[in-house]
Amino acid sequence: MAIMKRVTCITRTNLQGAHERIQALGGVNADGTRWHRSQADVASDINSGRCDYYVEQPGGHRVILVVARSSTGYVYVKTQADGELPNNLLSLPDCR
Template sequence: MDLRVTCIKKNNSQLAHERIQFIGGVDAEGVRWKISVEEAIEGIAVGKWRFYAHVGGYPFWVVVAISSLGQKYLKTDHDGEQPVNLLSIRECPPEK
């Protein structure tokens, strides 16, 4: 299933590959979703989901990368080592 990432939830980490905790969006049926980065990485690995994001008017696939410290994280296929495109997406609205 392809899902568009329209928001993220950040934490206060100084390491860019650790700053995103959750990604979220709205599915094809209009249902809001939000999942942890760990869950997204697992879903990508098993072929459950493919994620993409529109940044600057252009679509980019979200991919799993591995930091120099060996940690898996999410970034777009257009980013270098840092997940600049994902970090530029707005914060997810607070849950009610």
């Protein structure tokens, strides 16, 4: 079973494309240390099965991240379609 990591923040880009707005994702490990990974590394972790990532909504509802590809071939991560608005990742605070 893959390690599960909760995403609690993102690093944004200045790009306008919806799939290009996130540069990196971050969170806190079980031991309290912070982690910060590029979007490409997170996608690689998910594809290889090394690690699964999720965001947590109020009430403990977890939404899993999946790897997607834009029409131009850009690989990025997004949350599974869950009917929640706004976008689960873009609504996270900036990593500091």
